[in-house]
Amino acid sequence: MYVPSINFRYFWPNVNNVLQGSHCTPATNIILNHDFSGGLDMWHPNCCDAFVVSKETGYPEGLSPKLSGRFAVVTNRKECWQGLEQDITNRVTVGPTYTVCAWVGISGDPQGVAHVLATLKLGFQDFSSQRTGSSSDDGNDNIVQNPRFDDGLNNWSGRGCKIVLRDSMADGKALPMTGKFFGSTSDRTENWNGIQQEITGRVQRKLAYEVTAIVRIFGNNISSADVKATLWIQTADLCEQYIGISSVQATDRDWAQLHGKFLVNGSPSRNAGFGVNIISNSNFFDGTNGWFPLGNCTLSVGNGSPRILPPMARDTLGAHQPLSGRYILATNRTETWMGPAQMITDKLKLYLTYQVSAWVRIGNRASRPQNINVALGVDGQWVNGGQIESNDDQWHEIGGSFRIEKQPVTVMVYVQGPEAGVDLMVAGLQIFPVDRQLRFEQLKQQTDKNNFPFGSCISRSIIDNKEILDFFTKNFDWAVFENELKWYWTEPQQGNFNYKDADELLDFCTNRNIQLRGHCIFWEAETAVQSWIHDLNENDMMSAAKNRLTGLLTRYKGKFKHYDVNNEMLHGSFYRDRLGKDISANMFKIAHQLDPSATFFVNDYNIEDGCDARSSPEKYIRHIVDLQEHGAPVGGIGIQGHINSPVGGVVCSALDKLGILGLPIWFTEVDVSSNNEFVRADDLEVMLREAFAHPAVDGVMLWGFWELLMSRENAHLVNAEGDINEAGKRYIGLKQEWLTHAQGHVDEQGQFEFRGFHGLYEVEVVTLSKPKLAKTFVVNQGEEPLVISINL
Numbered sequence: 001m002y003v004p005s006i007n008f009r010y011f012w013p014n015v016n017n018v019l020q021g022s023h024c025t026p027a028t029n030i031i032l033n034h035d036f037s038g039g040l041d042m043w044h045p046n047c048c049d050a051f052v053v054s055k056e057t058g059y060p061e062g063l064s065p066k067l068s069g070r071f072a073v074v075t076n077r078k079e080c081w082q083g084l085e086q087d088i089t090n091r092v093t094v095g096p097t098y099t100v101c102a103w104v105g106i107s108g109d110p111q112g113v114a115h116v117l118a119t120l121k122l123g124f125q126d127f128s129s130q131r132t133g134s135s136s137d138d139g140n141d142n143i144v145q146n147p148r149f150d151d152g153l154n155n156w157s158g159r160g161c162k163i164v165l166r167d168s169m170a171d172g173k174a175l176p177m178t179g180k181f182f183g184s185t186s187d188r189t190e191n192w193n194g195i196q197q198e199i200t201g202r203v204q205r206k207l208a209y210e211v212t213a214i215v216r217i218f219g220n221n222i223s224s225a226d227v228k229a230t231l232w233i234q235t236a237d238l239c240e241q242y243i244g245i246s247s248v249q250a251t252d253r254d255w256a257q258l259h260g261k262f263l264v265n266g267s268p269s270r271n272a273g274f275g276v277n278i279i280s281n282s283n284f285f286d287g288t289n290g291w292f293p294l295g296n297c298t299l300s301v302g303n304g305s306p307r308i309l310p311p312m313a314r315d316t317l318g319a320h321q322p323l324s325g326r327y328i329l330a331t332n333r334t335e336t337w338m339g340p341a342q343m344i345t346d347k348l349k350l351y352l353t354y355q356v357s358a359w360v361r362i363g364n365r366a367s368r369p370q371n372i373n374v375a376l377g378v379d380g381q382w383v384n385g386g387q388i389e390s391n392d393d394q395w396h397e398i399g400g401s402f403r404i405e406k407q408p409v410t411v412m413v414y415v416q417g418p419e420a421g422v423d424l425m426v427a428g429l430q431i432f433p434v435d436r437q438l439r440f441e442q443l444k445q446q447t448d449k450n451n452f453p454f455g456s457c458i459s460r461s462i463i464d465n466k467e468i469l470d471f472f473t474k475n476f477d478w479a480v481f482e483n484e485l486k487w488y489w490t491e492p493q494q495g496n497f498n499y500k501d502a503d504e505l506l507d508f509c510t511n512r513n514i515q516l517r518g519h520c521i522f523w524e525a526e527t528a529v530q531s532w533i534h535d536l537n538e539n540d541m542m543s544a545a546k547n548r549l550t551g552l553l554t555r556y557k558g559k560f561k562h563y564d565v566n567n568e569m570l571h572g573s574f575y576r577d578r579l580g581k582d583i584s585a586n587m588f589k590i591a592h593q594l595d596p597s598a599t600f601f602v603n604d605y606n607i608e609d610g611c612d613a614r615s616s617p618e619k620y621i622r623h624i625v626d627l628q629e630h631g632a633p634v635g636g637i638g639i640q641g642h643i644n645s646p647v648g649g650v651v652c653s654a655l656d657k658l659g660i661l662g663l664p665i666w667f668t669e670v671d672v673s674s675n676n677e678f679v680r681a682d683d684l685e686v687m688l689r690e691a692f693a694h695p696a697v698d699g700v701m702l703w704g705f706w707e708l709l710m711s712r713e714n715a716h717l718v719n720a721e722g723d724i725n726e727a728g729k730r731y732i733g734l735k736q737e738w739l740t741h742a743q744g745h746v747d748e749q750g751q752f753e754f755r756g757f758h759g760l761y762e763v764e765v766v767t768l769s770k771p772k773l774a775k776t777f778v779v780n781q782g783e784e785p786l787v788i789s790i791n792l
Helices: 311-317 436-446 460-464 466-475 500-511 538-555 574-579 582-594 617-629 648-659 677-693 726-737
Strands: 007-018 044-046 049-053 071-075 083-085 097-107 129-131 157-159 162-166 182-186 194-196 208-215 224-234 240-251 256-263 292-294 298-303 326-331 339-343 353-362 370-378 381-390 396-403 411-416 424-433 454-458 478-481 515-523 562-567 599-604 636-639 665-672 697-702 759-765 773-779
Touching: 071 083, 157 162, 182 194, 208 224, 208 240, 224 256, 292 298, 292 411, 311 353, 311 396, 311 648, 326 339, 339 424, 353 370, 353 381, 353 677, 370 396, 396 648, 411 424, 436 648, 436 677, 454 466, 454 515, 460 466, 460 500, 466 726, 478 500, 478 697, 500 515, 515 538, 515 582, 515 665, 538 574, 538 582, 562 582, 574 582, 582 599, 582 617, 599 617, 599 665, 617 648, 636 648, 648 665, 648 677, 665 677, 677 697, 677 726
Parallel strands: 454 478, 454 697, 478 515, 515 562, 562 599, 599 636, 636 665, 665 697
Antiparallel strands: 007 071, 007 097, 044 083, 049 071, 129 208, 157 194, 162 182, 208 256, 224 240, 240 256, 292 339, 298 326, 326 424, 339 411, 353 396, 353 424, 370 381, 370 411, 381 396, 759 773
8 A cells, every 4th residue: 555645653562472381481573672762773764764752842733643752653654564674584483473462553644543563574584595405404505605794794795886884874774784884985986886706716517507696776866776786707708608597676675686597508609809999089089088096196188199190009900090180288297196087997897908108208307317107006905007218308109018817806007116206198099909819820821930949948947747757858958957067056155156956957968868948147136145245345356256257167168058157237236346447348348258159148027028127128238339339249139028018019119129130139038927827828829839939039938836835826838736737738739730740742843842941950751662761951030942863
């Protein structure tokens, strides 16, 4: 019955427990504050208003108490179910019979008569995901954690919105259905925004799950709406799918129950939106709409920026629309982190690799180089999207990449870095997911190698593990010692030498015809220099350095094909600061004199990913040229390759720039990391294909391969138990792809043609009448078609 104008009153409501049997006790009222002596304490108006009256406040006209001096008046009722309620969950037990009585009255009805009901509302479940077909005894294994929000918002997150823990809403009109709390969303801008929980590790395939939940809506002058429960699935190979579980017409009046089932059984289709820029209004046709200033800086739009995509983005995207020539200008910057910003939370997908590209410029010449960084704030954590350094007023390309592997609540992209007072300009900012498979297909057409060495770092401990040794010797041609050749290992205390570990590793590799890189003679990082060297004066330190060169290079003369002479000179300066700038070139000169057969490398990190302004390809080139100008016989360029979410275009751009020096390039310490082994496999394939296809790269060394024996987590190819994971399978598959296997019959002219990589070949000829004949030959790089004659 709909009675919008009726008010009603409660007098001393009672719910008494009536016990049966010979030992019964007096009836006990389980209603608290039943006489309203404490006002409305313990009572909640359900979508209406209420107040308590007494003799002191005066009774409203036409209303007087039946039994005592206090009663509650309920007003502003629009539905018949609205009234006063109290939660008695913790005071009711199973079994006993309860009696209910109360005095009630009404006012406001012209007829003076209306039905007044006392109602009990029961909730029997946690209203959360239940598993059916379970082998548990009670069949009630809830895979949703913290379903009643007793532990706050732990395990819950917002999908495209914020979530709030509440014990009531709308001035007490919306109360928890069960328990003390409920979760509520805020700042929803799309119909798919809502509250979510990741259940990845708790769901089994081909097992039906039952889902129940209670929901209601509030706000925006909407009294009812369709509320849905949805399952989002993303498989290890990045395929994704949305599965509708159930829906219910929810209202702002009371809780409604969602109920449905789901079954995880198949693999969804893939649709990642590759190449689509997720930045809104990146051309600034709509002024600064979609952008906001981070901090109290001022944003405006100007004209005169480049109209072409930055080269790294163009290399990935191919033909593309030109840019507008407009840029966003940030002025009045009082902190380095201030600049233009944009929220991109709803546009990101987990485990996809995103490329970052933009034109950036400082608006007024600074007295010293300025760092410019495209950054992401992911739930308050800083993620690097690319860095450069500039001290002029020219446009510069900035490029990088990132990947999100855990569902974020908020993600903001912003451009920052120059010191306070320096204006910042940004044009054509692009953030887009990269189609790696398309890039791989393109690289296959550029590959023309065969005798391309692959190696890995090893340590003394692997000699005692047969499974690790078998994998290493089967899959790698080169080795580098992880620590055993470093100065702090071979001479931990002055005059106390330890070459035993290095000698044993050397013998192991030599006996198996495995080539060796020597890492490293010196290391510029201050934290990598043993304490006794720190304590030396300049003359003694110079003598110690010369002794190190003489002792190492004489002992192992002719044993190591390569040496990293002074590791990470772009990031450290321990020896230069103490022994002068010339020490770097002199280390190369002396090393070459002691072992002329070896190739001597520079070696550094963050060269290839765009994330470190200290080690850009341009800075590395200047560093190498400076060494050469001081007489250093630099024979090779080492790029370590400790990289996050690599993008082919960014890596290739660095290789192209370094390739102009004409020196062989090696990736010397490659490792890639992801908790998803399929994504890790893709990362590794990016690095290996880019290296294998590039004419300037001569080899790749991995920085380990076995779980628990690597310096970086989630980077291994083989699990601790010896199982080859997806990254390991990808590596082995690529090696097989890059071997030339050809067989067939000669034609009428006695010829057999095939296309292969350059390198060493062995050909075997079989005839019906003569013994099998074998012959080896070499195809050098860059030659025209080669004709080999075999006389039978």
